[in-house]
Amino acid sequence: ATLSAAHRGGALLNRLADITGAREWNPVPADLRALLADLETLAAPALPAGVTLSIRNTIPQDALLLDTGMLQDSLLNLILNARDACGLTGRIMLDVTPVQNTWAEFTVRDTGPGFSEAALHHALEPFFTTKGGEGTGLGLAMVYDMVKLAGGRVWIDNTDSGGEVRLRLPLRPAPMPLAPGLVLLIEDSPDLRAGIREMLRAQGHAVIEAASVDEALALLAQLPDITLILSDITLEGDATGLDLLDRLPKGHPPCLLMTSLPVEHPCHRAALERVPVLTKPFTAHGLYAFVQSGGTQR
Numbered sequence: 001a002t003l004s005a006a007h008r009g010g011a012l013l014n015r016l017a018d019i020t021g022a023r024e025w026n027p028v029p030a031d032l033r034a035l036l037a038d039l040e041t042l043a044a045p046a047l048p049a050g051v052t053l054s055i056r057n058t059i060p061q062d063a064l065l066l067d068t069g070m071l072q073d074s075l076l077n078l079i080l081n082a083r084d085a086c087g088l089t090g091r092i093m094l095d096v097t098p099v100q101n102t103w104a105e106f107t108v109r110d111t112g113p114g115f116s117e118a119a120l121h122h123a124l125e126p127f128f129t130t131k132g133g134e135g136t137g138l139g140l141a142m143v144y145d146m147v148k149l150a151g152g153r154v155w156i157d158n159t160d161s162g163g164e165v166r167l168r169l170p171l172r173p174a175p176m177p178l179a180p181g182l183v184l185l186i187e188d189s190p191d192l193r194a195g196i197r198e199m200l201r202a203q204g205h206a207v208i209e210a211a212s213v214d215e216a217l218a219l220l221a222q223l224p225d226i227t228l229i230l231s232d233i234t235l236e237g238d239a240t241g242l243d244l245l246d247r248l249p250k251g252h253p254p255c256l257l258m259t260s261l262p263v264e265h266p267c268h269r270a271a272l273e274r275v276p277v278l279t280k281p282f283t284a285h286g287l288y289a290f291v292q293s294g295g296t297q298r
């Protein structure tokens, strides 16, 4: 009992940190269908045999700008609340629908007794719980926080059959994900080049490398299959990534720059006026998001 209390205490602290910590809504292009499929997998083991979960999605776009971690946490919280409400038997329904092509609406309904009168008024407040020692009362507070950060809204209500929670998040279609292709990577530091090459490979791309503008232009002339150019600003020799932009042939593939120069540096600023620029150092995820949004960012 002590151990489980300690576990609950630890979980409580984590959730408090989620709410009070400077969490941000960081949207990246995300596959909504995959997110919902993952959610179903995550939730299934937590549901009693007599409780079913059905998910229906009618949003036409495949790729949306979402913070998948935060959205998944929130939906999982709603599903677990619905499970608690259902007891041993019941149904949980998650509907995802577009509203006026402006909002993505996530509605979780259950066949439990519904929100009590007090819960209808206070359930979104931190520490409001009707579950005694079993609940922290932070689940819905965290959901409320997430939705606020995302610029959306939450409603809680009762239907004829049970409780209902509705989240509206801004519906922001993401640009079509970039298909894996052949990336021309131009970077003068061999170590950095190797690291970035591996990140790109792990994301499905083939990579061809150069250390200078001259080398890059020679490869570009020989290889018509290059789909994307990713270049450092400072390179081997006198020519920079900015010179590369000037010397690219007509009809060249999209070109993105990266640099460790501070944003105030004249070269960094000049670059930002022309193409998307990724600041080094970056993580594999940062590179992925940058390449995926390639050309549309800024």
Ligand SMILES: Nc1ncnc2c1ncn2[C@@H]1O[C@H](COP(=O)(O)OP(=O)(O)OP(=O)(O)O)[C@@H](O)[C@H]1O
Binding pocket: 077, 081, 082, 085, 110, 112, 113, 114, 115, 116, 119, 123, 128, 129, 130, 131, 134, 135, 136, 137, 138, 139, 140, 141, 162, 163, 164
């Ligand atoms: N689907 C639901 N049906 C009926 N009441 C609900 C439902 N979801 C939430 N509530 C009510 O809102 C209260 C607050 O929910 P919240 O998720 O914030 O905390 P909790 O579920 O009590 O605790 P924890 O999330 O830590 O398990 C619940 O205690 C319950 O009274």
Ligand SMILES: [Mg+2]
Binding pocket: 077, 080, 081, 138, 139, 140
């Ligand atoms: Mg809860």
